Amino acid sequence: DLASDKAALLSFRSAVGRSILQWNPSDQSPCNWQGLTCESSRVTVIRLPGVGLIGQIPAGVLGNLTKLRTLSLRFNALSGPLPSDIASLSELRNLYLQGNDFSGEIPPSLFRLSNLVRLNLANNGFSGEIPVGMNNLTRLGTLYLENNKLSGSIPDFNLTNLAQFNVSNNQLNGSVPVKLRKMSSNAFKGNLGLCGAPVLPACPGESALPPTVSQSPATSPSSRGGGGGGGKKKKKLSGGAIAGIAIGAAVGFLLLMALLILLCRKKSSGRTGSLDVPAAKPHLAAEEGAGVPLEKEMDERGQTSTAAVGAAAAGASLAGAATANGAKKLIFFGGAARVFDLEDLLRASAEVLGKGTFGTSYKAVLEMGTVVAVKRLKDVMISEREFREKIETVGSMDQENLVPLRAYYFSKDEKLLVYDYMSMGSLSALLHGNRGAGRTPLNWETRTGIALGAARGIEYLHSQGSDVSHGNIKSSNILLTKNYDARVSDFGLAALVGPSSSPNPNRVAGYRAPEVTDARRISQKADVYSFGVLLLELLTGKAPAQALLNEEGVDLPRWVQSVVREEWTAEVFDLELLRYQNVEEEMVQLLQLAIDCAAQYPDNRPSMSEVASRIEEIRRSSLRAEQQNDGVELSRRTDPVDPPSAFD
Numbered sequence: 001d002l003a004s005d006k007a008a009l010l011s012f013r014s015a016v017g018r019s020i021l022q023w024n025p026s027d028q029s030p031c032n033w034q035g036l037t038c039e040s041s042r043v044t045v046i047r048l049p050g051v052g053l054i055g056q057i058p059a060g061v062l063g064n065l066t067k068l069r070t071l072s073l074r075f076n077a078l079s080g081p082l083p084s085d086i087a088s089l090s091e092l093r094n095l096y097l098q099g100n101d102f103s104g105e106i107p108p109s110l111f112r113l114s115n116l117v118r119l120n121l122a123n124n125g126f127s128g129e130i131p132v133g134m135n136n137l138t139r140l141g142t143l144y145l146e147n148n149k150l151s152g153s154i155p156d157f158n159l160t161n162l163a164q165f166n167v168s169n170n171q172l173n174g175s176v177p178v179k180l181r182k183m184s185s186n187a188f189k190g191n192l193g194l195c196g197a198p199v200l201p202a203c204p205g206e207s208a209l210p211p212t213v214s215q216s217p218a219t220s221p222s223s224r225g226g227g228g229g230g231g232k233k234k235k236k237l238s239g240g241a242i243a244g245i246a247i248g249a250a251v252g253f254l255l256l257m258a259l260l261i262l263l264c265r266k267k268s269s270g271r272t273g274s275l276d277v278p279a280a281k282p283h284l285a286a287e288e289g290a291g292v293p294l295e296k297e298m299d300e301r302g303q304t305s306t307a308a309v310g311a312a313a314a315g316a317s318l319a320g321a322a323t324a325n326g327a328k329k330l331i332f333f334g335g336a337a338r339v340f341d342l343e344d345l346l347r348a349s350a351e352v353l354g355k356g357t358f359g360t361s362y363k364a365v366l367e368m369g370t371v372v373a374v375k376r377l378k379d380v381m382i383s384e385r386e387f388r389e390k391i392e393t394v395g396s397m398d399q400e401n402l403v404p405l406r407a408y409y410f411s412k413d414e415k416l417l418v419y420d421y422m423s424m425g426s427l428s429a430l431l432h433g434n435r436g437a438g439r440t441p442l443n444w445e446t447r448t449g450i451a452l453g454a455a456r457g458i459e460y461l462h463s464q465g466s467d468v469s470h471g472n473i474k475s476s477n478i479l480l481t482k483n484y485d486a487r488v489s490d491f492g493l494a495a496l497v498g499p500s501s502s503p504n505p506n507r508v509a510g511y512r513a514p515e516v517t518d519a520r521r522i523s524q525k526a527d528v529y530s531f532g533v534l535l536l537e538l539l540t541g542k543a544p545a546q547a548l549l550n551e552e553g554v555d556l557p558r559w560v561q562s563v564v565r566e567e568w569t570a571e572v573f574d575l576e577l578l579r580y581q582n583v584e585e586e587m588v589q590l591l592q593l594a595i596d597c598a599a600q601y602p603d604n605r606p607s608m609s610e611v612a613s614r615i616e617e618i619r620r621s622s623l624r625a626e627q628q629n630d631g632v633e634l635s636r637r638t639d640p641v642d643p644p645s646a647f648d
């Protein structure tokens with residue numbers, strides 16, 4: 001009953017939180033104590049993330065809280081073994097203990113908790129093997145065990161609901177069970193002895209083995225200690241054979257990569273360039289011939305000479321760009337200074353930025369050092385007059401959160417759009433591009449600033465008329481200046497191109513509102529939905545379904561709603577945001593706004609101006625929270641230097 005819950009909590013407090021938890025023992029009920037939730041006069045939720053709990057949880061304490069459904073003690077300094085009486089918490093659904101100093105084995109009794117849905121033991125010092133008993137947790141959807149000292153092989157899990165899984169940075173070895181190989185490759189990295197999953201080395205003799213048989217440590221590619229254990233002598237591979245297999249596999253892999261790169265280069269020398277560009281730094285034409293002058297490519301139109309292919313690999317080109325027939329000129333918008341002409345543009349060296357719905361985008365570095373982004377449109381079916389009319393409308397849109405269209409070129413064969421080059425790339429690249437060690441985390445202030453900028457850009461577009469919408473809001477269309485100011489790109493282009501170029505359903509699937517069945521029938525409310533998904537992406541750090549090439553994404557609105565329904569709101573946030581404890585309230589407010597935007601029925605979604613003012617208010621309130629808590633560091637990144645712009 002509640003009295004025994006209270007007694008257990010007080011024992012817990014005196015063991016690990018005496019000076020931290022301001023729980024008043026003379027209160028009759030513990031239900032109003034910090035971090036607790038009660039239901040039907042029992043404690044059902046303990047949520048004490050990052051409050052400074054320290055020490056060992058004694059046995060016989062937590063086990064008394066028999067109605068507990070959620071226990072979150074993440075990011076504290078709890079140590080020692082996990083008490084085995086946790087097994088008495090038969091109603092427990094969510095156990096979050098990541099970011100502590102727990103040690104010892106994962107207690108097998110944990111696997112009696114058959115209601116467990118989420119188990120996060122990451123970033124601790126757990127050792128020993130992952131118990132096979134995990135298979136009893138049939139409802140388990142999340143299992144995070146990364147950054148521990150777990151050894152042995154991964155048991156052959158048969159958990160049908162498991163959607164989130166990570167065992168990276170342990171000491172595991174052997175073959176990754178077949179059912180887990182669909183998980184992201186990041187889930188297994190940092191375990192020198194694992195094989196079989198994407199990116200990991202292939203398991204030696206894999207094809208000869210039944211796919212679910214785990215490799216013994218002695219046969220894993222990097223087994224330590226010479227494979228002495230086991231005692232089974234038959235067919236044991238010699239050290240030489242293992243080395244041979246490993247070298248063979250490595251050489252094979254390198255050859256495959258070389259072949260792929262060659263294919264990609266061939267592709268990028270074609271008329272329309274290629275998406276598959278190496279992540280090359282900008283090249284000036286003068287620099288060791290790394291970039292290809294556009295003009296040269298123009299002369300060689302249609303021909304894929306070896307020289308062009310080779311050069312295009314380092315600095316791709318606007319191959320086959322405009323036939324500069326003298327009469328045609330670059331048309332500049334507004335008051336933009338005509339600092340270069342078509343000739344300059346064609347002589348610039350170019351690098352493919354990517355291939356999108358409307359064509360291929362290039363970064364072009366002009367001889368005078370000016371950098372611009374050039375979009376080469378494909379499938380423009382409308383007449384020249386119509387094109388000029390429509391592009392004039394796009395060019396006249398002038399708002400600080402839009403990527404300005406500076407100029408265009410129109411000829412029968414070629415349509416080019418010239419934009420300011422955004423040096424920090426897209427929000428998509430920033431969020432998902434480099435999750436490795438060298439990554440600078442994106443702080444709360446920067447994220448909300450980007451959200452606000454993007455919202456204002458879209459709000460401006462919507463203010464141009466009730467039938468004006470963007471139609472393709474997604475994180476790769478939110479570009480960033482050197483100060484991380486957001487600029488919306490790709491607006492107004494849908495009207496220029498033919499039906500075959502309407503946004504590829506697969507590439508926008510994760511952002512598309514449920515009512516949009518024809519990608520060309522877009523609306524302002526559909527933009528709001530896409531923006532809601534973008535907010536969820538900013539908050540969770542997860543990519544929406546199909547937003548990233550080669551990587552699975554998440555149906556963000558559905559996922560977030562399911563987590564929030566289970567009162568686990570705090571768990572949706574990107575780990576990088578968890579350090580900003582003082583703005584938790586604002587994070588939840590922004591999450592609520594995202595959910596409102598992604599409402600199923602268009603009429604229930606707010607307008608973009610309401611969205612922008614709600615973000616503004618959230619930012620104001622974060623600022624107040626920050627000022628009250630000036631111990632928390634919310635410093636901005638060091639600003640990198642932009643290349644010179646022609647239009648500053």
Ligand SMILES: Nc1ncnc2c1ncn2[C@@H]1O[C@H](COP(=O)(O)OP(=O)(O)OP(=O)(O)O)[C@@H](O)[C@H]1O
Pocket residue numbers: 353354355356357358359360361373375403419420421422423425426472476477479489490503504507
């Ligand atoms: N002005 C620009 N400055 C810097 N990078 C840009 C610029 N315009 C586009 N890019 C980058 O070039 C790449 C290709 O962009 P593009 O707009 O052609 O396609 P997309 O945004 O990937 O897809 P879609 O056309 O479906 O929106 C993207 O990574 C984008 O971030």
